[in-house]
Amino acid sequence: MTPLQGIRVLELTLNISGALTGQILAGLGAQVVKVERPGTGDDCRAFGPPFVRGASVMYNGMNRGKSSVALDLKTPQAIEWLHGQLETCDVLIENMRPGTLDALGIGTAALRARYPRLVCVSLSAFGARGPLASKPGYEEVVQAFSGLFSVNGAEGSPPARVGTQILDMGTGVWGAVGCLAGLMQRTHTGQGCVVEGSLLETALSWLTLPLGSFSLTGRPPVRSRSGGVSVAPYRCFLARDGEIVVAAINDRLFAQLATALGHPEWAQDERFARAAARTAHRDLIHGLIEPIIAGNTRAHWRAVLEAAGVPCAPVNTFADVLAEPHVRQLDLFDTLPDSDGLLARMPISIDGSRGVRLDPAPTLGNANAALLQPAAPSSAP
Numbered sequence: 001m002t003p004l005q006g007i008r009v010l011e012l013t014l015n016i017s018g019a020l021t022g023q024i025l026a027g028l029g030a031q032v033v034k035v036e037r038p039g040t041g042d043d044c045r046a047f048g049p050p051f052v053r054g055a056s057v058m059y060n061g062m063n064r065g066k067s068s069v070a071l072d073l074k075t076p077q078a079i080e081w082l083h084g085q086l087e088t089c090d091v092l093i094e095n096m097r098p099g100t101l102d103a104l105g106i107g108t109a110a111l112r113a114r115y116p117r118l119v120c121v122s123l124s125a126f127g128a129r130g131p132l133a134s135k136p137g138y139e140e141v142v143q144a145f146s147g148l149f150s151v152n153g154a155e156g157s158p159p160a161r162v163g164t165q166i167l168d169m170g171t172g173v174w175g176a177v178g179c180l181a182g183l184m185q186r187t188h189t190g191q192g193c194v195v196e197g198s199l200l201e202t203a204l205s206w207l208t209l210p211l212g213s214f215s216l217t218g219r220p221p222v223r224s225r226s227g228g229v230s231v232a233p234y235r236c237f238l239a240r241d242g243e244i245v246v247a248a249i250n251d252r253l254f255a256q257l258a259t260a261l262g263h264p265e266w267a268q269d270e271r272f273a274r275a276a277a278r279t280a281h282r283d284l285i286h287g288l289i290e291p292i293i294a295g296n297t298r299a300h301w302r303a304v305l306e307a308a309g310v311p312c313a314p315v316n317t318f319a320d321v322l323a324e325p326h327v328r329q330l331d332l333f334d335t336l337p338d339s340d341g342l343l344a345r346m347p348i349s350i351d352g353s354r355g356v357r358l359d360p361a362p363t364l365g366n367a368n369a370a371l372l373q374p375a376a377p378s379s380a381p
Contacts, residue, residue: 002029002356007183009091010082011035011066012073015044015138016165017123017199018095019062020172021179025091026065027346027355033085033367034063038070041364052336055361060336061343062172065358069372070365073104081372082106086115091179095123098134108194118192119182121175127198137199139165146203151210154225166206167199174202231275232282233257236315237293243315244298246289246305251275253310260308261292334358 007030011022019034019042026032036042041055042063048056071078086092092111094101101107108120122128125137126145143149143161153160178195186192204211210221226245227235233254236243248257251274255267266272266288271281278285293301298314305312314320321327322342333342337360345354 003350004028004030004183007031007091008089009033009093010085010089012092012094012096012101014042014095016058016062016168017171017197018093018121018175019044020169021093021121021123021175022066023062023064023358024173024176024346025179026358029356030091032066033069033371034066034362035069035071035073035082036364038072038365041068041070045364050341052339052341053360053363057336057341057343060341060361063361064334064343065356066362067367067371068362068364069367071368071372073106079104079106083114085371086111086118089115089118090183091119091121093121093123093175093179097136098124098128112192112194116191117186119179119186119195120192121179121182121195121197123171123175123196124198126200128196132200139168139199142167142199142203146200147207147211148203151207151221151223153223155223157223159223167202170202170206171197171199229282230279232278233285233289235286237286237290239293239296239298239301241297244293244301245313245315246293247311249275254278256308257305257310260304260310261289263288336360 004025007025009022009025009030009032011018011032011034013019013022013034022032022034034042040046042059044058044062045055047058050057052060071081073079073082092108094108102110108122111118111120124133125142126132126135137145140161143166146167148167149159149161152162174197175195178197182193182195214220222229224235226243227233227247231249234247234249236245246257248254251267254272254275255264258264258266258272266285270277272278272285302312302314316324331354332344332347334345334357335341336343345357348354
């Protein structure tokens with residue numbers, strides 16, 4: 001038995017955030033039906049190359065384990081079909097531009113009034129309240145607006161985005177967390193709820209530490225290309241054949257690092273003995289470490305530091321990390337159909353299981369014949 005066996009989910013989503021929420025629920029055993037625009041489907045089907053079975057890696061990566069219905073929601077018949085599905089659905093997920101579903105008469109407030117046990121997950125760019133609530137937005141737009149750019153990149157270089165869809169995917173995860181909480185609450189109250197989240201709220205929550213520091217000091221965070229500025233040594237160091245990250249963030253680990261590098265006396269030096277002192281003298285301690293690390297290879301230092309109990313890691317490429325024996329043994333990846341492409345499965349296990357091994361993302365409208373009863377128009381007249 002899976003955790004969400006018997007839970008039915010209807011998904012009205014585009015791109016990443018809401019789609020990932022649905023895929024997480026599918027991975028926990030829910031039955032998920034995704035409604036897509038006839039003809040083209042979810043916008044992100046076209047976001048490539050590369051493409052697998054005519055759809056982008058993004059679409060394939062966010063929509064496994066679902067069925068697809070191609071349906072024009074601007075028609076009365078489609079809305080009637082939707083209401084028929086919602087009679088027996090537990091969850092609705094949507095991340096359309098705010099106001100889109102309200103204009104069709106199927107906004108979350110209307111649906112909650114009609115289906116009191118329904119858990120509605122509504123995700124947006126800027127949040128449900130405030131002057132920007134109706135504003136559209138995407139990953140890079142919200143990374144810029146939220147200040148996330150301002151903490152990335154090396155000091156003196158232009159602000160930079162995080163190089164993956166950290167807000168889209170984070171919002172998708174929060175959507176799933178909220179949905180699970182809503183379903184649990186329903187077991188106690190018999191009532192559903194509306195779960196709201198946004199890329200901006202996710203961004204500001206991820207930034208809680210630097211924002212907290214700024215709110216206390218009024219000083220923007222010092223940017224660092226690697227590591228952090230509140231502890232030292234905690235950054236990349238250049239070895240003979242590339243970079244390695246060293247994370248000796250507390251006094252015990254620093255003493256172990258100092259011994260491993262052949263300088264146990266550093267741990268007794270008043271400039272380095274305590275974390276606050278090392279931070280105040282981080283340029284000095286980094287300058288002492290750099291030539292030592294530069295004298296040998298990453299593999300050498302990885303072996304030395306791991307033997308000493310000091311957290312470290314080479315700065316890997318994708319090819320490097322996929323070749324790591326540890327990564328291969330995690331059983332984390334599914335293979336894209338008809339290809340050697342890899343997509344990560346759910347990054348948690350429950351009693352040793354990663355949940356349902358999901359079917360590939362659906363072809364557009366693959367469930368039309370089974371689910372459109374009576375037939376609703378699959379294209380606009």
